[in-house]
Amino acid sequence: MDLMHIFTDIPILIVIFTFFLSIIYCFKNYIYIRNNLRVLLGFIQRFKKTDLNFRFKEIDEWMSLNPYVSACWLEFKNTLVFSESIALKGKNNDLTYKEVSSTVQNIQTTVDPLYFFNEETLITSKFNNKFLQSVPTILTGFGPLFTFLNIAIAFGKIDFSSQEKTISSVAGLMSSMQTAALVSVIAVGSSLLFLMFERISFQLLCKNPLSMCEDIMGKLFDNISSEKFLLELLKETKIQNNSISNLIVSLPQHFKAALDSSVASNLVPYLENLIFGLNQVNKSMKDVAKSAASKADDVDDLF
Secondary structure, rough: OHHHHOOOOOHHHHHHHHHHHHHHHHHHHHHHHHHHHHHHHHHEEEEOOOOOHHHHHHHHHHHOOOOOOOOHHHHHHOOOOOOOEEEEEEOOOOEEEEEOOOOOOOOEOOOOOHHHOOOOHOHHOOOOHHHHHHHHHHHHHHHHHHHHHHHHHHHHOOOOHHHHHHHHHHHHHHHHHHHHHHHEEEEEEEEHHHHHHHHHHHHHHHHHHHHHHHHHHHHOEEEOOOHHHHHHHHHHHHHHHHHHHHHHHHHHHHHHHHHHHHHHHHHHHHHEEEEEHHHHHHHHHHHHHHHHHHHHHHHHHHH
């Protein structure tokens, strides 16, 4: 059979065109995924777990402004637990900081980061993955479809009106049968080739950089269950309640000591000064009374 006739056959052209169009669509989307994952990987590689507390605003702004990961980052950020501290004032009015939980010393998450940063959120949701997965089935389905279509058309062209026409139509039938069989071969072969190309390119362009991103995200944010964190907060609350109870019990004694000290240091000197003043007034009054009595005696002596 003529090779040019094979590649000018419409069913074969449809299969070949569908195959190459699917290859281009697959490769274009996987390149797009690879480029974005490399950008994400290059950014998060600059961070370490130890300095994440101080640089969280930087990673938050970048993730929120990047349309590729902004949606899953916003959901993931709601699960983060920050190592918040309380400012306490000491005896000399100096501030000290105490962590809320003794075990939460950095930014942790109550949900595994892989729940948000995975193959579905970072790869398959970025293009029409269902269509891409159905391409092998479509190519395979083209085989029997065009095969039986060619056979039906070939049988419709058989002419038994004369011996010459019968021989000619049978020869055309055999040529159509060969083309029909070739359509199935090309369809199944293109389906297998596309399947191998798609799996290999997915592993190299998408899966490998995604695995590195997942590994770094898991190292940056430790996973802590919400039940464990609530238990830690409960322990800290009990410790604080115990301290408050002890303070309340000792408060009257401290108040009495403070009151005695205040009275001894301020009120007693004031009362002593007051009594001293009264004694001086009393003494002055006695002196005035004595002088008045002596004057009265002098008048009596004159009369």
